[in-house]
Amino acid sequence: MSQPDSATVYLVGAGPGAVDLLTVRAARLLARAQVVFHDALVNPEILALAPQAQMVAVGKRSGRHSTAQRFINKQLVDAAQKYQIIVRLKGGDPMLFGRAQEEISALTQAGITIEIVPGVSAAFAASAQLQCSLSQRALARSVVFATPRQAKGSVDNTWARAVAAADTAVLYMAAGQADQVSAALIHEGVPGERTVAIVENVSLAETRCRICTVASMAHAAKNLGSGPAVVMIGQVYAHLRQVMESEWTEQSTRLGLGSA
Numbered sequence: 001m002s003q004p005d006s007a008t009v010y011l012v013g014a015g016p017g018a019v020d021l022l023t024v025r026a027a028r029l030l031a032r033a034q035v036v037f038h039d040a041l042v043n044p045e046i047l048a049l050a051p052q053a054q055m056v057a058v059g060k061r062s063g064r065h066s067t068a069q070r071f072i073n074k075q076l077v078d079a080a081q082k083y084q085i086i087v088r089l090k091g092g093d094p095m096l097f098g099r100a101q102e103e104i105s106a107l108t109q110a111g112i113t114i115e116i117v118p119g120v121s122a123a124f125a126a127s128a129q130l131q132c133s134l135s136q137r138a139l140a141r142s143v144v145f146a147t148p149r150q151a152k153g154s155v156d157n158t159w160a161r162a163v164a165a166a167d168t169a170v171l172y173m174a175a176g177q178a179d180q181v182s183a184a185l186i187h188e189g190v191p192g193e194r195t196v197a198i199v200e201n202v203s204l205a206e207t208r209c210r211i212c213t214v215a216s217m218a219h220a221a222k223n224l225g226s227g228p229a230v231v232m233i234g235q236v237y238a239h240l241r242q243v244m245e246s247e248w249t250e251q252s253t254r255l256g257l258g259s260a
Contacts, residue, residue: 007080009107011100013093013119014038018203019045021120029087029117035079037072038089041228043204050087069099073106080112091228093121097147097172121145122230123170126199129207132236140167140236147172148181164188168234175200175229178221185214185233195237196220201227211240 010029015021030036030050038047040059047055056075058067079086094100094116107114123145127134134143144166146159163169163185174181175198186192192215201207206227212220214233221229 007084007086008113008115009076009080009086009088009103010115010117011088011090011094011098011103012117013121014042014046014089014091015120016092016122016125016203017041017043017201018125019043019049021125021203022046022049023117023119026117026119029085030089033085033087034083036087036089037075037079039091041091042089046089053087069102073103076103076107077110077112080107080110090119091122093119096121096145122172122199122202122228123232125202126170126197126230126232129199129202130197130209130232130237130240132197132240134168134170134234134236136236140234142166142168144169145172146170147174148177148184149173160184160188160190163233164190166234168236169232171231171233174231175221175224178231179218181231182214182217190214190233194233195235195241197232197237197240198224198229199232200224200229202230211237213241 012026012029013023014026027049033050033053035054035056036047036050037056037058040057058072058075076086076088088103090098090100092098095118100116104114123134135141144162146162146169148157148159148171150157163171171181192213194214196212196214196217198210198212198217198220199207200209210220210223217231
């Protein structure tokens with residue numbers, strides 16, 4: 001079967017979770033999609049925006065059975081032989097820790113048209129939720145996005161060194177191994193008392209945040225649920241500790257802050 005003349009695979013960012021943080025372009029594509037390949041953590045309310053589409057779950061979750069990337073690639077290529085509008089829906093932004101490049105390469109090699117639709121990454125949504133900028137004048141002029149997770153056969157991961165050199169850092173897929181993360185950062189010279197904000201279920205009603213330090217990160221992470229979380233590290237979050245330690249104000253309740 002030959003590829004439809006106008007077949008296009010759209011790699012679409014689903015954002016951090018809340019349906020109203022989806023981009024207008026993404027919502028319009030979902031309304032037209034014939035098939036949607038979606039991550040495990042995509043909000044069902046977002047999937048409901050494509051009621052006419054065939055839904056294919058291809059999610060990946062740490063420690064759980066997940067779809068192999070090579071099989072996802074093949075599914076996307078095969079779908080382009082049958083459909084014209086194929087949406088690959090990824091949490092956050094496709095181009096940040098979303099393995100988008102592997103899918104782009106497979107589709108390009110197959111001669112299939114691709115378009116990328118950006119999404120709101122969890123780092124930006126969490127910063128908005130905490131009302132705390134990742135970069136702040138005279139305090140934080142460098143920001144690093146990193147993950148401690150390392151694919152089998154990949155080059156050495158120097159994430160801890162990069163975090164130690166940055167003013168602010170956001171770690172993805174790190175809360176589940178907070179003890180190793182804490183030890184690695186302290187080994188690289190990050191002060192144990194540096195402030196950390198661990199934000200779970202960013203942008204959703206069930207969100208919660210734990211304010212702690214690099215040294216107490218493992219203890220704080222034990223109080224989290226099973227939702228996705230980002231680990232945010234830097235002095236820009238120090239004032240959140242001050243609020244937490246001084247009094248439990250109306251503002252902290254609104255932001256969903258919790259103590260470690």
